[in-house]
Amino acid sequence: MDWRPIHRWLGLVAGTIALILGITGAVLAVDSVRDAWQSVPAAADLPVAALAQRVSATISGAEEIRRLPSGDIVVYAFDAGRAMASRVDPADGRVLGPYRPSGLSHWFKKLHRSFLLGDAGRLGAAAVALGMLLLSVSGLMLMLRRMGGWRRLADRMRGSLVQRLHAATGRAVLVVLLLSSATALYMSAATFDLVVLDAGSEPDVVSVQIAQAELPAGRLPLLQGLRVGDLRRLGFPSAADPEDTWKVTTAQGQGWVDRYSGQTLAWQDATAAQRIHDWAMLLHTGEGAWVWALVLGPAGASIPLFWVTGLILWRQGRLPRPRLADNSPSAQADVLIFVASETGSTWGFAQTLHDALVRSGHRVHTNSLEHFQVGTAARRVFLLAATYGEGQPPAHAARALERIARTPVTAAQVAVLGFGDRQYPAFCAFAEALDAALGAQGWSTLLPLTRIHQQSAQEFARWGQDLARALGEPLELAYRPRLPPTTELQLLSRQDYPGGADQPAVILRFGLPAQRWRDRLAGQGLARFVAGDLLGVLAPGSGAPRYYSLASGRRDGFVEICVRRLPGGVCSGFLHGLQPGDSIQAFVRPNPGFALDGERRPVVLIGAGTGVAPLVGFIRANARRTPMHLYFGARDPARDFYFGAELERWLGEKRLASLRTVFSRVANGGGYVQDALHRDAGRVRALLARGAAVRVCGSRPMAQGVARVLDDILGTLRLSVAQLKAKGRYAEDVF
Amino acid sequence: MSRPLMTTVAAACALALPAAAHSRPVTIATTLENYGGDGAYLAVYLTDAQGAYARTLWVAGGKAKYYTHLSGWNRLSSGDSKRLQGVTGASVGQGRTLRVTADLADALIDAGYEIRIDAAVEDMRDSPAEIRVPLSAANAGKPHAGRQYIQSFSFELQ
Numbered sequence: 001m002d003w004r005p006i007h008r009w010l011g012l013v014a015g016t017i018a019l020i021l022g023i024t025g026a027v028l029a030v031d032s033v034r035d036a037w038q039s040v041p042a043a044a045d046l047p048v049a050a051l052a053q054r055v056s057a058t059i060s061g062a063e064e065i066r067r068l069p070s071g072d073i074v075v076y077a078f079d080a081g082r083a084m085a086s087r088v089d090p091a092d093g094r095v096l097g098p099y100r101p102s103g104l105s106h107w108f109k110k111l112h113r114s115f116l117l118g119d120a121g122r123l124g125a126a127a128v129a130l131g132m133l134l135l136s137v138s139g140l141m142l143m144l145r146r147m148g149g150w151r152r153l154a155d156r157m158r159g160s161l162v163q164r165l166h167a168a169t170g171r172a173v174l175v176v177l178l179l180s181s182a183t184a185l186y187m188s189a190a191t192f193d194l195v196v197l198d199a200g201s202e203p204d205v206v207s208v209q210i211a212q213a214e215l216p217a218g219r220l221p222l223l224q225g226l227r228v229g230d231l232r233r234l235g236f237p238s239a240a241d242p243e244d245t246w247k248v249t250t251a252q253g254q255g256w257v258d259r260y261s262g263q264t265l266a267w268q269d270a271t272a273a274q275r276i277h278d279w280a281m282l283l284h285t286g287e288g289a290w291v292w293a294l295v296l297g298p299a300g301a302s303i304p305l306f307w308v309t310g311l312i313l314w315r316q317g318r319l320p321r322p323r324l325a326d327n328s329p330s331a332q333a334d335v336l337i338f339v340a341s342e343t344g345s346t347w348g349f350a351q352t353l354h355d356a357l358v359r360s361g362h363r364v365h366t367n368s369l370e371h372f373q374v375g376t377a378a379r380r381v382f383l384l385a386a387t388y389g390e391g392q393p394p395a396h397a398a399r400a401l402e403r404i405a406r407t408p409v410t411a412a413q414v415a416v417l418g419f420g421d422r423q424y425p426a427f428c429a430f431a432e433a434l435d436a437a438l439g440a441q442g443w444s445t446l447l448p449l450t451r452i453h454q455q456s457a458q459e460f461a462r463w464g465q466d467l468a469r470a471l472g473e474p475l476e477l478a479y480r481p482r483l484p485p486t487t488e489l490q491l492l493s494r495q496d497y498p499g500g501a502d503q504p505a506v507i508l509r510f511g512l513p514a515q516r517w518r519d520r521l522a523g524q525g526l527a528r529f530v531a532g533d534l535l536g537v538l539a540p541g542s543g544a545p546r547y548y549s550l551a552s553g554r555r556d557g558f559v560e561i562c563v564r565r566l567p568g569g570v571c572s573g574f575l576h577g578l579q580p581g582d583s584i585q586a587f588v589r590p591n592p593g594f595a596l597d598g599e600r601r602p603v604v605l606i607g608a609g610t611g612v613a614p615l616v617g618f619i620r621a622n623a624r625r626t627p628m629h630l631y632f633g634a635r636d637p638a639r640d641f642y643f644g645a646e647l648e649r650w651l652g653e654k655r656l657a658s659l660r661t662v663f664s665r666v667a668n669g670g671g672y673v674q675d676a677l678h679r680d681a682g683r684v685r686a687l688l689a690r691g692a693a694v695r696v697c698g699s700r701p702m703a704q705g706v707a708r709v710l711d712d713i714l715g716t717l718r719l720s721v722a723q724l725k726a727k728g729r730y731a732e733d734v735f
Numbered sequence: 736m737s738r739p740l741m742t743t744v745a746a747a748c749a750l751a752l753p754a755a756a757h758s759r760p761v762t763i764a765t766t767l768e769n770y771g772g773d774g775a776y777l778a779v780y781l782t783d784a785q786g787a788y789a790r791t792l793w794v795a796g797g798k799a800k801y802y803t804h805l806s807g808w809n810r811l812s813s814g815d816s817k818r819l820q821g822v823t824g825a826s827v828g829q830g831r832t833l834r835v836t837a838d839l840a841d842a843l844i845d846a847g848y849e850i851r852i853d854a855a856v857e858d859m860r861d862s863p864a865e866i867r868v869p870l871s872a873a874n875a876g877k878p879h880a881g882r883q884y885i886q887s888f889s890f891e892l893q
Binding site (some may be wrong): 063064066076078083085101103106109110119190191193196197198201202204235238240241243247 | 773797810860862863
């Protein structure tokens with residue numbers, strides 16, 4: 001079942017109206033807390049008889065005692081032609097003052113219950129409650145899919161700030177919203193008599209005058225046995241009607257008592273429906289349970305947050321599927337392209353491939369994967385597949401594997417291209433499943449499965465070169481991602497290193513331009529960035545950005561990156577040519593899985609070469625002196641010990657708890673960084689056992705080597721790198 | 736400060752009482768106070784000389800689950816299965832006036848019968864004996880104030 005459209009449309013329609021319910025609900029929860037704090041409640045075991053006796057003594061003409069949900073005792077009286085309502089101290093029956101319920105609270109309550117529109121509004125509010133219930137359920141289903149099942153529900157959230165805000169808030173308040181909407185529906189059903197709360201007709205009972213004198217309230221056996229804590233209301237017998245009786249209503253039921261004999265004339269137990277209603281009322285309003293009201297209030301206030309973030313996510317997800325020029329009919333095409341994409345980003349790559357093949361004279365048919373079908377004219381078939389959450393296919397392609405299994409195999413050659421993010425445990429798992437299924441069916445392979453990390457245009461272009469060779473024809477795949485607006489940054493200073501392997505490196509520090517307040521508010525431009533985020537740099541004349549890990553955050557007041565010059569590298573060459581005063585065009589791309597979350601647990605930082613840059617940024621930002629331990633692998637202290645002086649200084653300042661350096665090209669230098677970890681196994685194990693977070697930055701082989709060593713160390717703790725990754729404790733930034 | 740007469744209701748009642756040679760219409764006008772709450776539930780009914788329930792003239796307010804708050808009427812009329820037949824309408828907003836017309840047998844007038852009104856408002860106190868006025872020719876046209884919610888009550892005999 002695809003919950004996404006349900007969640008989206010309910011959110012847009014019911015969610016918008018629920019704004020009113022959420023805000024007013026939060027206000028009413030504050031009322032509940034305030035009422036509870038101001039109340040003067042009775043002792044828990046005070047008998048109702050004692051309370052009635054005290055009230056009779058202090059208030060003449062008392063007609064009814066009510067115990068408000070807050071615990072306050074209110075007495076209604078009619079004395080000398082005047083109707084009075086008083087708050088009473090149950091300890092002695094003393095009048096505390098007149099009882100005047102707040103008109104403003106009443107107005108908010110009406111707005112919450114019926115939008116001030118009477119019964120039509122009540123029906124509308126009930127419909128919105130139903131919408132909220134379905135929103136909560138569909139949200140839970142989507143979250144389970146996103147997180148990869150119940151067991152991972154408590155894991156760390158990934159994704160953009162807006163996604164995390166939406167999902168993490170949902171995870172926190174889901175149960176409360178489910179309860180609130182379910183109880184609202186029950187109470188609405190009672191309001192519209194779909195649920196009958198009372199026990200039927202009242203008993204026909206009268207007091208029988210056997211003596212002149214009435215029994216005082218304190219001597220009525222039924223009232224002696226009832227506790228004020230359970231009391232809802234107690235009706236005094238009317239002075240004008242000698243046959244009238246006492247009538248008491250408690251959580252357990254209602255009873256009628258003869259005013260002369262004190263006999264219990266009748267007792268009706270509260271119906272099950274009434275008891276459920278009482279619980280629904282308590283859970284929905286928090287009246288009389290201020291701790292719960294403190295939970296309800298923020299849950300109500302979270303609805304505007306859901307609405308805003310949901311709206312942003314909806315707009316972001318509404319990326320239009322590209323219009324494909326020259327999309328040949330399926331039966332005539334010699335090239336078929338099938339796309340599986342949750343958010344639409346993979347379609348951009350499909351379009352690039354489609355256009356390039358059309359330019360080379362092919363007849364290309366591109367479609368989404370659920371339409372997988374291979375005609376006799378087709379000679380090549382491409383599958384471009386994104387993976388979602390725990391290896392699931394995008395929703396629209398959920399049945400693609402079954403469809404492929406049913407499709408007759410032809411002579412066409414297939415190639416699968418997977419899109420995903422290495423931060424996730426199941427990187428490109430769906431593409432792997434597709435590739436395996438096609439292989440098992442017996443399709444011949446044009447190119448082996450290729451995995452594209454974080455929509456990398458470079459990796460896509462490399463695959464295009466492989467494809468050109470396989471097809472034996474020229475083909476260039478120049479994917480132009482939609483780039484965020486860039487900011488001009490001016491170089492303040494540069495620090496040059498000879499670098500290892502004859503590749504000089506430079507630390508570039510750029511000034512932070514003044515921010516317009518509007519951008520700062522909207523979080524645009526360079527409004528927010530932390531060490532570990534990525535700086536996208538556009539070299540002049542180049543449409544594809546190169547990304548560099550940031551060694552500084554916004555609070556440092558500058559933008560710092562460490563760039564190794566690659567042979568033939570356009571962007572690294574451009575950056576190496578910069579002199580102080582020169583400018584670049586750049587933007588920030590968040591790298592949320594990698595940045596540290598600010599918890600006070602130890603951190604093990606492992607970096608090699610220029611990969612130390614984001615780790616340096618973490619240490620620089622470590623004003624709280626979280627114990628950070630850096631393992632830094634370089635080649636030669638004289639050539640590529642980047643940030644060496646700063647690291648020494650931070651050691652002294654305790655920003656950095658310990659520093660282990662190894663130099664692979666120096667005699668007795670200690671080898672590679674994974675060798676240092678292996679030697680330090682005991683110490684690293686102790687840190688990991690204490691819950692240390694791990695951040696690794698460097699080349700892919702280095703990261704793989706580190707993961708192997710850490711898996712060995714973690715084995716004795718019955719843990720693995722994969723488990724730590726799933727919890728967000730372990731993250732890599734590899735290049 | 737009563738608003739214009741908004742609620743005019745005519746209740747044509749079949750006579751529940753035997754041997755009524757003649758009957759005459761009685762018009763009852765009830766104007767509510769501005770008590771600062773939602774619409775009031777009102778039960779207008781007759782009791783006989785012994786205080787026993789005789790007949791329901793009008794019930795304002797549509798939700799049966801609130802009828803327990805009109806406690807006097809609810810208790811006395813519980814044996815009358817037709818108590819709501821043709822005599823219900825919407826609750827009456829504060830400051831507004833409810834007009835009810837009923838055909839009453841001549842024999843009921845000046846015979847110890849009483850017109851009673853029970854009133855209740857959501858989240859406010861119940862007022863089971865808001866009005867108790869003897870159904871006598873002498874009382875006709877005289878305004879009476881209620882205890883809590885009714886600013887003025889009067890009935891006219893025609």
